[in-house]
Amino acid sequence: MTAAVAPPRVIASRPELLTDRSTHYCPGCGHGIIHRLLAEVLEELELAPRTIAVAPVGCAVFAYDYLQLDWVEAPHGRAPAVATGIRRVRPDSFVLTYQGDGDLAAIGTAEIIHAAGRGELITAIFVNNGIYGMTGGQMAPTTLLGQRTTSTPTGREAGLAGFPIPMTEMLAILPGVVYAARGSVSDPPHIGKTKAMIKRACKAQVDGAGFAIVEILSNCPVGWGMTAPESMEHLSEVEKVYPLGVLVDRSATPRQPSPPGGS
Amino acid sequence: MTAAVAPPRVIASRPELLTDRSTHYCPGCGHGIIHRLLAEVLEELELAPRTIAVAPVGCAVFAYDYLQLDWVEAPHGRAPAVATGIRRVRPDSFVLTYQGDGDLAAIGTAEIIHAAGRGELITAIFVNNGIYGMTGGQMAPTTLLGQRTTSTPTGREAGLAGFPIPMTEMLAILPGVVYAARGSVSDPPHIGKTKAMIKRACKAQVDGAGFAIVEILSNCPVGWGMTAPESMEHLSEVEKVYPLGVLVDRSATPRQPSPPGGS
Amino acid sequence: MTVTVEGTVTAKDASPSKRSRILMKGNEAIAEAAIQAGCDAYFGYPITPQAELLEWMARRMPELGRVFVQAESELGAINMGLGAAATGARVLVSSSSPGFSLMAEAMSYMAGSETPIVVVNVMRGGPGLGSIGPSQSDYFQAVKGHGHGDYKVPVLAPASIGEAVELVATAFELAERYRTPVILLADGILGQAMEPIEPQFRHPPRQVFDWALTGADGRPPRVLRSLHLQPERLEEHNNALQAKFREIAHTEVRWAGEQLDDADLAVVAYGTAARIAHSAVRKARHEGMRVGLFRPITLWPFPEAQLRELASRPTAMLVVELSAGQMVEDVRLAVEGRCPVAFHGRTGGMLPTPDEVLAELRRLAATVRAGGAG
Amino acid sequence: MTVTVEGTVTAKDASPSKRSRILMKGNEAIAEAAIQAGCDAYFGYPITPQAELLEWMARRMPELGRVFVQAESELGAINMGLGAAATGARVLVSSSSPGFSLMAEAMSYMAGSETPIVVVNVMRGGPGLGSIGPSQSDYFQAVKGHGHGDYKVPVLAPASIGEAVELVATAFELAERYRTPVILLADGILGQAMEPIEPQFRHPPRQVFDWALTGADGRPPRVLRSLHLQPERLEEHNNALQAKFREIAHTEVRWAGEQLDDADLAVVAYGTAARIAHSAVRKARHEGMRVGLFRPITLWPFPEAQLRELASRPTAMLVVELSAGQMVEDVRLAVEGRCPVAFHGRTGGMLPTPDEVLAELRRLAATVRAGGAG
Amino acid sequence: ASDRCKGCELCVAACPYHLLALDRDVVNALGYHPIELHDAPSCTSCAFCARVCPDAVFTVYAPPKREATR
Amino acid sequence: ASDRCKGCELCVAACPYHLLALDRDVVNALGYHPIELHDAPSCTSCAFCARVCPDAVFTVYAPPKREATR
């Protein structure tokens, strides 16, 4: 139903940048929230027409069906390398990567670290839901100790499966990284903060400052075996292991614009 | 020539563990020094008979010709994964990896970080000579800014080739890492300290404490275009970018011995 | 030994009582078969449609005090496998098409250093990310050109879950007997389906290896490597490898035949495609067509001689694959023009139906009668 | 167009004056040829024996304000290539055998998403780390089974540095005309040797691409992908790809022949092996043997029809490779038993000498006279 | 529009005034009970619901005309 | 033994008393001028040479018999 009489100012509505089709994501999946935030930020910064986005292998592989942008599909984990290739040959484009935690923190570890190390002018969105959603809920490098997954049926045990990997903390010490922050989609206030982080990370690229990444703690109700609201509440547990906030912000000091063929 | 009369106590001599053949390394190459240190430490700790070592792809690929141990040759950069496989099936073995900076810090980034993240009971020797020696002196991730290599003919420029990557610093923040230190082979005192670090890193594994790594700043006279003595002096420059010392030592608190099939 | 009688390698025929059988998912049956065969360590990385294999191992291996590691990637998994196998352990690694592609370099290393290991590829539709549907489009990769350099590895292709169980044990035997990686080539159907299987598994006897890395304790050091920098040395090594490949090719061919004796048409197919062919052959026989089924079980070594012999009789062959046409090349190589060879394939996760295959058979029969070649 | 006359694709014949030629190392000539062809971006990772190609690019590309990135690995390099190529840029990536193995997955992605790119493999001895000597043992990999899934990519095999220069331009043309990766397959000799070449390079005209990613500015968004989750859709896509492959196979075959008209013996060889064969043929002719040389220049599409036609004449063929025998399978497939096919190969970085090949020719001639098959 | 609703109930939990609930009598094309605003007048247009909704189902209009519609 | 010496001169730089130098009159099997201790009596057996030598050429004996030999 729509408003009874002539509707007044719209406070919130579906962003234009989103396609009409309903997503294949499970009910309550954070990917949908994050897609919407991206759409809002790209609209507000008017970046969409310049944007070339890199889709991951993961549940978000279909992002190209939902966000009306030019997309290329990267092999699992290689989005930062793919983005490097794009950004280097198109200094005027805005390049965005969107990766899950399996994609970025496991198989793609080398690619993200070296793209960051080179200070590539890329904005990286890192969706940490602590699990491999698409393949059926196996452990990710970010999975919490004790967490049950289909590949840690008795809960993740450090002795067998290692410790959770603080990827963004590792990246933050690299000089090529000008902005690194961690947000969450647990509730409206956090979602608001996260959107601000995404905006900052996009600006960093626009200003030619360097590599920027926003890790977003998200949920996977199906993989976690919880209802959507339960999973959002559980994020407070996750935040204890992965503290929220801005880890580094050097984006104020812009680097000189890239030379042709330069970074 | 040997001593004229019945020789008294030997202060220093060629370790038994080294084979007789002369190495293929260039004159003055630090790999030779580091091989000797390893031989001395393994002899002193009587670990050789239990040791399974993993050779890298790099100038040190031939280490198996010089150190009388069981060796397996890992594909370029994968030594930590190979070592993981060995260590897991042989909880009583002592497992050693030997990698160059191209091998460990470039193509092997994901493998070293995740072996460390899992806290594998492995002792990793990381020879940082700031260059790809074996392939003819190209830039490594560790190459200093401004340094000329065959792939940075005008000197490494951050904008094009990125920043030097502080690998050991990144590893040091992982809970699975119980010992991380950086030494050098620039002169006898440093060589002595480096030997002590290697010994500590080996003990950490013997005690079942966790993953241990020693980064060793070394030289590549050929790749650097210097005489051997010049290259050793140049290490003082390198030490400004890669500070020497123990980055973390949690090896005092041993972890419970790995369960069968455990870490 | 060569299996020449239909189905002797499917668990079913060995069955004392059909009722005693258990219903198992292909991926899980393969995993359990490896465990029962004495698999010491499993290394893998999640990917559809083989994830359940990894998950089964994640639960069972620690229970048994054996090694399970979910690696950081397929590169990690296969290289962990390389390390564990270098110590003489029985090692299983599994993946599906895109992940299998990432294992090419390490497979070449293990073939070169003669390291025994069993690797499962539960094929999905390609190229690229493709689909997750069943496919046989990695045949060329598994049989010809996966890694760089001159090497071959035995490739076993089960057509049922029961046969997969048996071939897992065979794979470990071959791997250790010949010091070689062995590939078990399955597809999404075999991985995802459930079928009754005999709860009977084979455990190949353990051997002592004079090459395994265990620490140079009271014996000369051992080195496992593929590097031989002097071309003369590397060529010697390659000649030795080639001799081994010839021996395997001579000794280890496996295939199954159905109603070939009186057949003047033969369908050649493996794996899931062979099951569809089986149904088509049954239908064709009902129509009175003299059709048989030739089912390669080892894709390498390929049953070349057997096919050539078949071709020397008045026959025409229809090759059916879940691909755009890959094994058909090996069939043509074996037949060398002795008889017409037609092809029918579906790709991308699609399966031909028995009726579809039947139609192709009728068409082929017609062309042959008309004296045309396939 | 099909090149059927010997050497028309070698730079030399186009030479106005031999003196004007410059001496260039193969790796460097390939790199410079790419630059002259308008290569916008190069991505690579050091490996012997192709390091000089990367080093040449490291110096020249920044000079020209173009893109050079030494990637963190071959995986990084090929995926940077994928990204740059997705924008419609002209991209070159190079490596050698072990590194090429690591590119299998991304190559499959690019074949699937129809992304044009040129990839050079300067082959070395395998398997595994092998040696750094010249080799042709990645033929199967390049031509058959590099990545997973049903796909083919054009594979160009120069026999001289001059020809390599020409084929680099051809590679970019094919890549863009057919929206496909193209492999330039060289070996350590071609990479490391120096030969005189014409300082004349070809620059294929630029096209406008309706698929290139440039930002959805005033036009509908574009997506480059290989994923088609619905098998029906993926099969459609595969059918379209197969149609393209058939067109390429029909249109782009390249080969060169020497003294074949009166030949009753033909040596079939490509690349460096073909040069050795050339010398052997010369020696054989001096001995009065009627021997010719058939040299495939495109390994895929393979000059199948041309070989079959050759085989229909009273001939016997000797295939010479720097491998244990790979292209020989395609020769047999083409010939389908019409004439004897013998093989001589060296591996691990070893090269056969002309006298060696000559001896094989004599042996073959003898068996043929004796009526035996090769 | 509510035909895109997947009934995850994140908005239900997020609405400060508990104005939202699933309509159990309806199953939409996606197979879910869609969301329903039962007490429109009480809606403050805080847009919390819109911010949490993964499927961007909501359109929130400003007060005075206090209403949220889908 | 000095037939393993590669003439890198690291020991030359390392010897506190400058007792080591390459023997320019000799080329060893490896093609290098090997190291030579020219003033054995002054050697303190500090073993610096042995510690820096990449090719483990030295054997250093303890004093009194002050000598380093190769």
Place this chain on the structure above:
Amino acid sequence: MERSVVFAGFGGQGLLFAGQILARAAITDGLEAFWIPSYGPEMRGGTASCTVIVADEEIGSPVVDRYDAAVVMNPPSLAKFGPRVADGGLLVANASLLGDTSAQRPEIDELRVSCTELAASAGDDKLVSVVALGALVGRLGWVTRDAVIEAIREVVGAKRPEIVEADLQAFEAGFRAGVAPVAA
């Protein structure tokens, strides 16, 4: 004989489980059985389905040209599989979600079962697929009732003993609906 049935509906309706019970029952009856799900991301939210083949001889093709029976639990499934039921075949339709939309195929036997209601009456309105399975078995008798009961006890008993009874009740309710005379 070789018989095939497809179970289709929303993920979470327990269709894959119902198919497995049928396959296990077949084994208990000494028959051959083959179960194959539609796997992968379709399961995300969307629809799920599985095919079960029951036979007294070795089962060849995992794909069938037409189904001898189909169990459709929601509108999309009816649309997709209704037309693929062989003439004279059986269609078990979940009236609770389908209302009175039908396959409109006089040449097949369309059995309409209010699965939700019957499941609820059995004690757990989630067990809709078990009800449908009961109806299928009741109507066609491919496998014995006892074999199904044994299978349920085994499988459910192992994982969630507390709901075994409800499952059995749901099966029985469906079974009765199945054996009931065909509606005119």
Place this chain on the structure above:
Amino acid sequence: MERSVVFAGFGGQGLLFAGQILARAAITDGLEAFWIPSYGPEMRGGTASCTVIVADEEIGSPVVDRYDAAVVMNPPSLAKFGPRVADGGLLVANASLLGDTSAQRPEIDELRVSCTELAASAGDDKLVSVVALGALVGRLGWVTRDAVIEAIREVVGAKRPEIVEADLQAFEAGFRAGVAPVAA
């Protein structure tokens, strides 16, 4: 005509360079040329070698069964390549390092040149290979003296102009040693 020569010795003796000069000279003379080094880690410390083929027709095989000439600058090289010189071929031996060890092959022309001394006299005792090249060219005249001089000016002039003269001197010195009558 097609002629082949191998230059072999220690890394750092400049053998690859000498080979390239010969190849460039051949081009200047309008001939075909092919240069191939022994590449890779052998270069670490150890020995280095390259083969040069000069011809007036298209050059086929990069490998030759026997060399028409060999330039050996140290003992291992003499041992390795001495035996591979074709009968009647030329062996240029670096007397400075080989002392009076010889190939012991009367059927070949062994030209002993004190490269170090001659190079020193030319002003830079490192230029031993250029001396040897001079001797080779002086003795066999595969390429013209002017072509070599032009090649040296081009190549060395571009990189290190300051030593062009020394290189030319070294070449001349070797050339003279080459044209000198064959020692009995």
